[in-house]
Amino acid sequence: MxxxxxxxxxxxxxxxxxxxxxxxxxxxxxxxxxxxxxxxxxxxxxxxxxxxxxxxxxxxxxxxxxxxxxxxxxxxxxxxxxxxxxxxxxxxxxxxxxxxxxxxxxxxxxxxxxxxxxxxxxxxxxxxxxxxxxxxxxxxxxxxxxxxxxxxxxxxxxxxxxxxxxxxxxxxxxxxxxxxxxxxxxxxxxxxxxxxxxxxxxxxxxxxxxxxxxxxxxxxxxxxxxxxxxxxxxxxxxxxxxxxxxxxxxxxxxxxxxxxxxxxxxxxxxxxxxxxxxxxxxxxxxxxxxxxTNLKLSRENNSLKQRNKKLYMENQLLSGTLINIKEFCKERIKNFDILVGYWKAHVLGRLEKATGKDLSHINLNLSDDDEREGFQKQKELQNEKEREKKQVENEFELE
Missing domain, CATH: 3.30.930.30 (BirA Bifunctional Protein; domain 2)
Known part of the structure; x- marks a missing residue:
């Protein structure tokens, strides 16, 4: 059975x-x-x-x-x-x-x-x-x-x-x-x-x-x-x-x-x-x-620590170099701070256009009033161009 x-x-x-x-x-x-x-x-x-x-x-x-x-x-x-x-x-x-x-x-x-x-x-x-x-x-x-x-x-x-x-x-x-x-x-x-x-x-x-x-x-x-x-x-x-x-x-x-x-x-x-x-x-x-996994993570962690240390040192070097360059240019170029603000706004605008995202939250480190003035003027200019472009597109659609 x-x-x-x-x-x-x-x-x-x-x-x-x-x-x-x-x-x-x-x-x-x-x-x-x-x-x-x-x-x-x-x-x-x-x-x-x-x-x-x-x-x-x-x-x-x-x-x-x-x-x-x-x-x-x-x-x-x-x-x-x-x-x-x-x-x-x-x-x-x-x-x-x-x-x-x-x-x-x-x-x-x-x-x-x-x-x-x-x-x-x-x-x-x-x-x-x-x-x-x-x-x-x-x-x-x-x-x-x-x-x-x-x-x-x-x-x-x-x-x-x-x-x-x-x-x-x-x-x-x-x-x-x-x-x-x-x-x-x-x-x-x-x-x-x-x-x-x-x-x-x-x-x-x-x-x-x-x-x-x-x-x-x-x-x-x-x-x-x-x-x-x-x-x-x-x-x-x-x-x-x-x-x-x-x-x-x-x-x-x-x-x-x-x-x-x-x-x-x-x-x-x-x-x-x-x-x-x-x-x-x-x-x-x-x-x-x-x-x-633990061994791999430990190795990766050590590698990241070394890279982070290296990047920190490079950043310190670049920051010091930029400060020196900026001071050097201020003495020789009229309205240099305004131009710096202008180019920061210009680069930011290009990035926003390329990515299709609002990047206004990014800290651009505008160091003084002249830089902020140049930045603001360039932003206003960009906005004005955008309004004109939309107006032309609307007129074209109506025709």
């Missing part, structure tokens, strides 16, 4: 980039050898027709719907509840492509009905790994416009109810599946639960080995005599042999079920291991980026 598998993981802002890279196959994976690159084009997103920027979409959903007037969203808040939804390979092989897509659409609709379809950011189906599965991202926004994963998944009972409700929903929609086994059984961490599962399987195998040893005993006992077309044995041995034979048939069927369950466990384990590996790699990448 196949199982309805649904796992949920809370993801903060610093984990979103890793999910996007993995889900949309933006980089080649060094850790997941199950990915078949030649099948990646078969992957599809039930919510988005083209690849998206996870950060941008999640931020837009929060900005548009979360009330931040009283309290801003914390930087370390859970931004996404990441679901992994699947079954085992045998189940998908059995139902075919069309029903497979309906399986994921039905699962997507279940999340939408239970937690709000407007909260779903993406629903990426992967068909390029051994077992088809869907990564669905839910932004946990409550009905009263708060970002709160705790409201949805803060209690253990809520996660148990999720397993029950998901199984019921899939059964009601025609998918013959067993309820997924919860990996957070009481007093068991995930790793301990998996260890317990392995121990249970080991015990079954040991019992099967005992039966095989019984058969070996029978074989050894009756090989000591001469072989004929018939084998004669005691009634007690015959009854024991029958029991072993029946148990062997049952064991074969059990092995088939165990193989199906093993596929389910592999799909679940692969997802969890990949998430841990992605988170670790992402943390290392983020740390390296921050260190590189």
């Amino acid at each position: 196949s199982y309805a598998v649904i796992h949920m993981q809370k993801v903060k802002g610093n984990g979103v980039t890793g999910m996007q890279i993995h889900n949309q196959r933006e980089k080649e994976s060094d850790t997941n050898t199950d990915i078949k690159k030649d099948r990646s084009h078969l992957n599809y997103d039930l919510e988005n027709e083209t690849p998206i920027d996870y950060h941008e979409k999640i931020k837009a959903m929060i900005d548009q719907r979360v009330d931040q007037s009283q309290r801003k969203v914390r930087k370390d808040a859970v931004k996404v509840a990441s679901f992994m939804i699947t079954s085992d390979k045998a189940f998908f092989d059995r139902i075919g492509e069309r029903e497979e897509k309906r399986f994921f659409e039905t699962a997507r609709d279940f999340i939408g009905e239970k937690y709000g379809k407007e909260n779903i950011a993406y629903a990426m189906v992967h068909k390029d790994e051994k077992t088809p599965h869907m990564h669905l991202g839910l932004v946990p926004i409550t009905k009263d416009n708060r970002l709160s994963a705790k409201d949805f998944f803060g209690k253990k009972q809520q996660l148990h109810q999720l397993q029950d409700d998901f199984h019921t929903h899939m059964k009601e929609n025609g998918f013959d599946l067993e309820r997924g086994v919860s990996s957070d059984k009481k007093h068991l961490e995930t790793a301990k639960f998996k260890l317990q599962t392995v121990q249970e399987k080991t015990k079954e195998l040991e019992e099967n080995l005992k039966r095989i040893e019984q058969i070996d005993e029978f074989d050894k006992k009756y090989k000591e005599g001469r072989f004929t077309n018939r084998v004669t044995m005691d009634r007690e041995d015959f009854e024991a042999f029958k029991g072993v034979a029946k148990a062997g048939i049952v064991t074969l069927e059990q092995n088939k079920l165990l193989e199906a369950k093993l596929d389910d466990l592999k799909a679940s384990n692969t997802f969890e291991v990949q998430n841990l590996q992605r988170s670790l790699k992402q943390a290392e990448n983020e740390r390296n980026k921050v260190m590189d």
Whole structure:
């Protein structure tokens, strides 16, 4: 029997980039050898027709719907509840492509009905790994416009109810599946639960080995005599042999079920291991980026300090030179200050014309009344020319 598998993981802002890279196959994976690159084009997103920027979409959903007037969203808040939804390979092989897509659409609709379809950011189906599965991202926004994963998944009972409700929903929609086994059984961490599962399987195998040893005993006992077309044995041995034979048939069927369950466990384990590996790699990448950025900014800061010091010295030199030139010209050129004011106004006018902007706010450092007089006369002259130009244009339009 196949199982309805649904796992949920809370993801903060610093984990979103890793999910996007993995889900949309933006980089080649060094850790997941199950990915078949030649099948990646078969992957599809039930919510988005083209690849998206996870950060941008999640931020837009929060900005548009979360009330931040009283309290801003914390930087370390859970931004996404990441679901992994699947079954085992045998189940998908059995139902075919069309029903497979309906399986994921039905699962997507279940999340939408239970937690709000407007909260779903993406629903990426992967068909390029051994077992088809869907990564669905839910932004946990409550009905009263708060970002709160705790409201949805803060209690253990809520996660148990999720397993029950998901199984019921899939059964009601025609998918013959067993309820997924919860990996957070009481007093068991995930790793301990998996260890317990392995121990249970080991015990079954040991019992099967005992039966095989019984058969070996029978074989050894009756090989000591001469072989004929018939084998004669005691009634007690015959009854024991029958029991072993029946148990062997049952064991074969059990092995088939165990193989199906093993596929389910592999799909679940692969997802969890990949998430841990992605988170670790992402943390290392983020740390390296921050260190590189800090080093780069430090170098740029030192460079700017040197340039600023050099510019300051050049400015002091130019200021002193201009003062000397101005004093020299005052002594030899009549109305020199008026001419300086005139040219400052002229240059300012040309700049305004070239840029199309009003630059009257610029400090021209008019040093005395003569400069201000020359500046004002030139501005008046420019204004007069502008008025004459407009008058000519208006007359031309009237004609």
